[in-house]
Amino acid sequence: MEGAKIVHAEARRKVATLMEEKMKSISFRSYPRDLRSIALRFLKDTAVTKDESHALKVYSENKFDSLLLLRGLIAHGILVHSLKDKRWRVDYGLDPSRSMLAVPFRAKDSPAPRAEFGHPDMILVLTCLSYYYGGLKNEQLDTTFCLLSATDDPDLRYQDN
Numbered sequence: 001m002e003g004a005k006i007v008h009a010e011a012r013r014k015v016a017t018l019m020e021e022k023m024k025s026i027s028f029r030s031y032p033r034d035l036r037s038i039a040l041r042f043l044k045d046t047a048v049t050k051d052e053s054h055a056l057k058v059y060s061e062n063k064f065d066s067l068l069l070l071r072g073l074i075a076h077g078i079l080v081h082s083l084k085d086k087r088w089r090v091d092y093g094l095d096p097s098r099s100m101l102a103v104p105f106r107a108k109d110s111p112a113p114r115a116e117f118g119h120p121d122m123i124l125v126l127t128c129l130s131y132y133y134g135g136l137k138n139e140q141l142d143t144t145f146c147l148l149s150a151t152d153d154p155d156l157r158y159q160d161n
Contacts, residue, residue: 026063026066026067026070031059035055035056035059038052038055038056039056039060039067042056042067042071042075043067043070043071043074043075044074044075045075046075046076072121073121073125078119078121078122078125079125081122082122082125082126082129083129086126088129088130088133088134089105089108089109089133090105090107090108091104091105092104092105092117092126092130093105093109093111093130093134094127094130094131094134095111098111100127101123101127102117102123102126102127102129102130103115103116103117104116104117
């Protein structure tokens with residue numbers, strides 16, 4: 001169990017570094033110092049008070065959804081679990097005959113016949129990693145560009161009615 005604490009502490013340091021230097025889409029430099037510490041705790045810890053969460057939501061406005069996404073991945077351990085405990089093409093991978101999403105594997109390059117991941121965030125992370133590691137085939141890339149070029153207004157296509 002000691003190793004888990006070391007990894008968790010290292011992950012906390014990485015989150016702090018990301019917040020301060022690397023995240024281009026959400027800059028925390030404009031946040032007041034007290035809100036910056038709340039934002040760091042919000043991303044790292046699952047126990048955040050409603051007042052702290054509300055203060056962050058009010059200050060962040062349209063960036064709060066991104067903070068919630070990051071919190072789900074970091075504070076709840078989805079990202080660490082998928083990167084540390086799952087191995088591509090051994091524990092998960094793609095089975096194009098079934099789905100374009102990542103599926104559990106029984107052994108190297110052997111998808112489990114009817115198994116699926118139960119957590120939607122885990123499915124998304126492992127699917128992204130699968131395509132990152134394996135890339136897209138030419139036929140998948142052609143399909144992507146055909147679908148993109150067939151859409152006149154992509155924003156209109158994804159609006160809720």
